Amino acid sequence: MQLLVVEVLRGWPGRSGASCGSWCLLGGVESKRCHPASRNVRDPSGPGCAGVVGDNSPGSHYCGFRRQRSAVQRQRDLISHSQITRLYSRFTSLDKGENGTLSREDFQRIPELAINPLGDRIINAFFPEGEDQVNFRGFMRTLAHFRPIEDNEKSKDQNGPEPLNSRSNKLHFAFRLYDLDKDDKISRDELLQVLRMMVGVNISDEQLGSIADRTIQEADQDGDSAISFAEFVKVLEKVDVEQKMSIRFLH
């Protein structure tokens, strides 16, 4: 998991100082080096604060990890300052209740999402299992899957954990949208459900069924009439997934 370090600007308009702080977002793992309290932070329980670090310098707080990274690595930082502040501003503009988390209604208020066939599934992908609220960290984590893969990262060391935006992880994200019951297989039913969402009302059930059968039959190699993750990856091997699943966060 990659380290995202953020310095959130003080006094963000509309947030009246509650966001002064900095976060160490280690995907899923609390940083053991982040100190839990800091004198200079006004509201440590602000949105998405996984841990707060004080540096004693008045204008900026940086997580201890950051000092370890060299300046060169900082240039290639996964999501840069401006991108994170930009996403945070988007998060707060979606968060109408101003409680630092997003609910499903907040997502459903986005008009273009209402007419996206996969709208509901995409929204669900943001929420961790069984929960109804997502904080900024979860929001960022999901969006981190869609960061473009930079060329200089491809030759990085293979020892570290795989970055969230690798090709395999991107495909895994998409696979999880198909596979609702999380059995690591796309069954015929699940495929049919997705197909029905993506296709107009003029197609009859039999036609849809035959399309689903054809899809499974093309991909299935171990004969279980379902698509496993490996088979899914194989089907898409000729497709430029890196480009199809990447957003340029900056214009």
Place this chain on the structure above:
Amino acid sequence: LDYQHVQVPFEITLWIMLASLAKIGFHLYNKLPSVVPESCLLIFVGLIMGGIIYGLNDRSPPVMDTDIFFLYLLPPIVLDAGYFMPSRPFFENIGTILLYAVVGTIWNVFGIGFSLYGICQVKAFRLQDVSLLHNLLFGSLIAAVDPVAVLAVFEEIHVNEKLHILVFGESLLNDAVTVVLYKLFRSFCEMPTIKSVDVFAGVGKFFVVGLGGVLVGLTFGMTAAFTTRFTKDIRVIEPLFVFLYSYLSYLTAEMFHLSGIVAIIACAMGMKRYVEANISLKSHTTVKYFMKMWSSVSDTLIFIFLGVSTIGENHEWNWPYICFTVIFCLVWRALGVLVLTFFVNRFHVNTITSKDQFIIAYGGLRGAICFSLVFLLPDFRRKKLFIAATTVVILFTVFVQGMTIRPLVDLLAVKRKRESAPTVGEQIHIRFLDHLLAGIEDISGHWGQYYWKDKLEYFNSKYLQKLLLREYDQPKSSIVLLYEKLERKHAIELAEAGQLGHTLSHPSLLNNDRTVVTEKKLEDALDPDVLENIQEILARNLYRIRRTGPAYSRHTLPGETEPAKEILILRHKSL
């Protein structure tokens, strides 16, 4: 028979009736609009009408009065464009659009003007007396791309959202530049000497015209929003305010010699979100439909009049000049697009491909604005030459470029096809990924220049909303309003008609049939005929993602396309 009494309204109504009947006639024959764009057919009808009138009266048919065009026919079209302009792609690409509109137009004007002056120097063409200033004046009115013609032609070809908004936005915004240059050169024509002070005054004037237009438009837009705050008890005349204020902004800007088109666009875009929140649903629908109706009628009338005015004795046919005008228009536009795109691509991640560049360059159509401006020229000896040249350029761009742009686009697209057709699974998964990416982009609010947008949003929520909205609750977008409307009406209707109930598959039924059907289906699935059938079904029925279609359409309201309705109803049912 008291014809004199009713003559004027009667003739106007007859013309409008002719235009509308012509439109019906084209769409009766399905194949025609795909081969020949509607604008060509309308000009053709106009030519026939002009010929008939000329034959009957043996004198030139009435030339389209420039006042009628600028005051009555143009504003509805521009208002429609401004009101339905999708603001997200527009502001995402505003830098590029402004670059093309301002720098591109200036480049074209001077390029065409100077090259035509060069042609005039050639003794063989007998054009010695056309001075540089006249050529520059002519260049300024012929260089501008026309929004009416562009819209008409781009409806037929399916380009992606970004390209559509680039050409369309450019055609709307270059009005400011055209107005300034045209007036500048015209006043230079009348002045005995030209000092450099005058040139600088001209440059300053450009900023005044553009920014002044925006300011006037926004003022009227805010006033309109404020007025609609108090219309709760008189819902019936709410739509009128929208039209009155927009038209007033246009007229006021024209009165002050500012750019009326920019003013009306600024007014429409500024007032839209507040007005939509304040007025009732029915008024909302009325506004939308009336706008579409008026702009359609204006559009049709303009092209017919263009055809009618072509016939007659207004022309002096000096073929070398005319031919070179056409050539230079094409050449300078292509050069301009190439150079500007080179600069644009340096600064942006999403580059404009060469196919896009070709479409932008080739899609620079001239239309009725040039035509009216040429009739406004002061009467000097060579005016008819310019009229002839303008007519030929317009007819060439609309007919030749309009008709050939679609085959050329298809040709360019075909060249990049894959060697092997994608498998069914690939097609489905690719479309799945496309929808996923579109959704994620919408969630992440994929925007450029977000700094200014955030500032504007902040300003909006703090001050403007409190002032201009009647009920300050969650402002609902038009999509959500539509969804609620559909929820009430269509879901009930369609469910009653049994259509949705039949096609939505119940998982329980599917499970029961699966075991029986599976063996048979697997064998069928291997059949190549079934495969072709499937490919065809998918190609026709998979929902397209938003970005691949045009952002703005003359004939349909946004959000009321069939796929959108179906998706909303299906999601409602599944909730």
